[in-house]
Amino acid sequence: MYDVVVIGAGVTGSAVARELSRYPLNVCVLEKAEDVCCGTSKANSAIVHAGFDAAEGSLMARFNVRGNEMMGQLAEDLDIPFRRNGAMVVCIHKEALGGLQELYDRGIANGVKELRILNREEALEMEPNLSENTQGALYAPTSGIICPFMLNIAMAENAAVNGVEFRFNTKVRSFESHICEKCGEPVWTIHTNNGDVQTRYVVNAAGVYADELHNMVSADKIHITARRGDYCLLDRECGDHVKHTIFPQPTKLGKGVLVSPTIHGNLIVGPTAVDIENKEGTNTTAAGIADLIEKSTGHVRNLPLRSVITSFAGLRAHEDHHEFIIGEVKDAPHFFDCAGIESPGLTSSPAIGEYVGGWFKERLGVEQKEDWIGTRKGITDPKTMSFEERAALIKEQPAFGRIICRCESVSEGEILEAIHRPLGAKSLDGVKRRVRAGMGRCQAGFCSPRVMEILHEELGLDYEEITKSGGHSNLVFEKTKGEGRES
Amino acid sequence: MSTAYDLVIVGGGPAGLSAAAAAREAGLESILILERDKELGGILNQCIHNGFGLHTFKEELTGPEYAGRYIDKVLELGIEYKLDTMVMDIAPDKTVTAMNRTDGMFQIKANAVILAMGCRERPRGALNIPGYRPAGIYSAGTAQRLVNIEGYMPGHEVVILGSGDIGLIMARRMTFEGAKVKVVAEIMPYSGGLKRNIVQCLDDYGIPLKLSHTVVNIEGKERVEAVTIAEVDEHMKPIPGTEERYTCDTLLLSTGLIPENELSKSAGVELSRVTNGPVVNEALETNIPGVFACGNVLHVHDLVDYVSEEAKKAGENAAAYVLGGCKDDRSGKEVKVIAKDGVRYTVPVTIDPERMDDLQVVRFRVGAVYKNASVAVYLDDERIQKRKKRIMAPGEMEQIILKKDQLLAKEGLKSITVCIEQD
Secondary structure (H helix, E strand, C coil): CEEEEEECCCHHHHHHHHHHCCCCCCEEEECCCCCCCCCHHHCCCCEECCCCCCCCCCHHHHHHHHHHHHHHHHHHHHCCCEECCCEEEEECCHHHHHHHHHHHHHHHHHCCCCCEEEEHHHHHHHCCCECCCCCEEEEECCCEEECHHHHHHHHHHHHHHCCCEEECCCCEEEEEEEECCCCCCEEEEEEECCEEEEEEEEEECCHHHHHHHHHHHCCCCCCEEEEEEEEEEECHHHCCCCCCEEECCCECCECCCEEEECCCCCEEEECCCEEECCCCCCCECHHHHHHHHHHHCCCECCCCHHHEEEEEEEEEEEECCCCCEEEECCCCCCEEEEECCCCCHHHHHHHHHHHHHHHHHHHHCCCCCCCCCCCCCCCCCHHHCCHHHHHHHHHHCHHHHCEEECCCCEEHHHHHHHHHCCCCCCCHHHHHHHHCCCCCCCCCCCCHHHHHHHHHHHHCCCHHHCECCCCCCECCCCECHHHCCCC | CCCEEEEEEECCCHHHHHHHHHHHHCCCCCEEEECCCCCCCHHHHHCCCEEECCCCCCCCEEHHHHHHHHHHHHHHCCCEEECCCEEEEECCCCEEEEEECCCEEEEEEEEEEEECCCEEECCHHHHCCCECCCECEEEHHHHHHHHHHHCECCCCEEEEECCCHHHHHHHHHHHHCCCEEEEEEECCCCCCCCHHHHHHHHHHHCCCEEECEEEEEEECCCECCEEEEEEECCCCCECCCCCEEEECCEEEECCCEEECCHHHHHHCCCECCCCCCECCECCCECCCCCEEECHHHCCCCCCHHHHHHHHHHHHHHHHHHHHCCCCCCCCCCCEEEEEECCEEEEECCEECCCCCCCEEEEEEEECCCEEEEEEEEEECCEEEEEEEEEEECCCCCEEEEEEHHHHHHCCCCCEEEEEEEEC
């Protein structure tokens, strides 16, 4: 019997798991995919929003601003890359300048610090590639960029190190609850494809599926729409086209198509916003990409769109009221929702974790473990080292001298660490999200056979068993005829 | 290990090997080849089909056999090389930073550098092909490596986008291995590969080639399940209503090769926007004296024979540069070679009539298919050559030959123009 089962190992579930790992509790995370960070958390803008966008008084505003505040220290504790590059909301129509003031006022009310309104000249001086039509901009210096994979992975790893159990490839099918005869409290039985799991409390952090889980246990239905966003990622050679995260003025469909450097030096453009029925519909569309290109060129000029290295789509878990649903479900005691976590969900995740952790601390009357480890050392990154440091590292561990991914200069040593860490990588995408092998301009053309070889050797997987991302995403089939098969 | 060499060659594929041998034969002793793979030979090692060497050796060899001839030569000549070694940086002063497992990270001061890094394949992302991103989407060269080096089948039912030579070769190779290649779609109205490969790899096996077609959707969340292609209009936009859906488990891409010049950029080498390769003079020397380029890093070739020939020249010229005392002997009298009217680019881009050999090959590609048109060469306004060709296509590299005495005879020569003329 677990004290708490968290459903979903995305950024929200992992943040909650890490906070719960502080306490002497028996915690398990159930994840339907083969790895952490496989849903909404892996395909988003990777922005740590300042918090001026969310409605005053909303949970979104509260957790966004708090999450932003927490991010600097958290990134340091977990040894993940994060930088406050600042954001600008650009106004290109004179008559819409009032909108900037509204955003400013909302930001101040939400508690966002250091906000400033820039006139046209100031804005263009800070960011020369803004549209010629720029009339002014809202400037938010506290906005930042982060690696969404590493934030998610690091929080999950840290939770695991502190005793949280993770079960992958485990999909929840249904729930049952009964009152424990001994303690008189509710106990949940979770039926999964991998057997039943019993727990005192459930945390629902199931992303786009959070409504389905909620609706299994509550008469008070909620509805989440998968809101698809297409993105283009551009080559690192144009990563400095803009220095800040550049937004158009927001509309009711969201914050609009942003253009931003990424923490790894690429340029990201996106997302679009299309509501779809299919909660697995992460396909890009020609219309979506065309729309994206048209919208992105409104507020940023000379976008080097011929340098696109990949396009992808992510699904936002859009709740009908565009608000986070966080709390114990009224008609389902001991069932706790973290639902409707869409943008600014990534930013908010540490704050949601903190809040949920605090709730359980109080409810269960527990205190932080003395041996809780709040920090984590990231995967060795030779790129941040001096020539001498790197030379010394290779001397000690020769695997750091063998480059596997040429585009991102990822060595075998980094890949070995990614595989052998707690909650290590098991697939090509798992390696990619941890060390960026395959993330560069050739998009894994060069390194995939080499990473497959390493997965084969390190995990004892046959080639036929190696997948891109778990499930049936096998990369190769049987051996060729020359290898002993009858011809 | 010595940390100074007269010549460092980046890349041990056909270009690097030929350049190394030529430089040694021209009298240069201190040469080092740096190769990132575990064997010399480059991409030829996975090209196990035949058809290599017809020009160079007057016989038909497989890729590994062709590479083997040059590897033997390099070994005979006792040229130093390092395998499994990745060059991380080339500085403008020709300091080469590299690393491997045994030597760790190291720097070499070179007097001359030959860029012979080859090219890479254009990935799906660069084409913005809509759809899902499941397993089973490979560039043709990656699939070729999986089949020919690793010995595994990347798929059973295959659609190929792009008719580059590797894609055509893989259509045949996958068929040999029992896979069903359903269709090859090419967005352009002509093939990007050699005519002989269309005949020998597609026609002979009844594999349809659909020109002016592209992929408009990829289905399958985990592994490719189907691919939809559609015809495109003259602006390369898909025409609604022309969609055809193919169930398959694999999509191979053969949609273009990009010279791999990240290191050249860090060295400060000027690149051509057309070829994505270095801008070179008749000595195959870049804007940086003592830095030469050859092979697919310079411009993408169809035939390895021409790579070897070009690289031989780069090797000889690099040797001459070092043996001549590393002097920048550019006279400032270089004449521009202008690519015009259907000629997309030329290599070289400038020629110094005084420095050039008696005969100078200028290679180029055309931008469209031309039937019964002529290649014309002008010295300023004077046409000195006109050669009619039955057919010219972007997939086949063309060449003209210039004579030194003819260029020297032209007083005040300002430009050489290569163009296509229709009669």
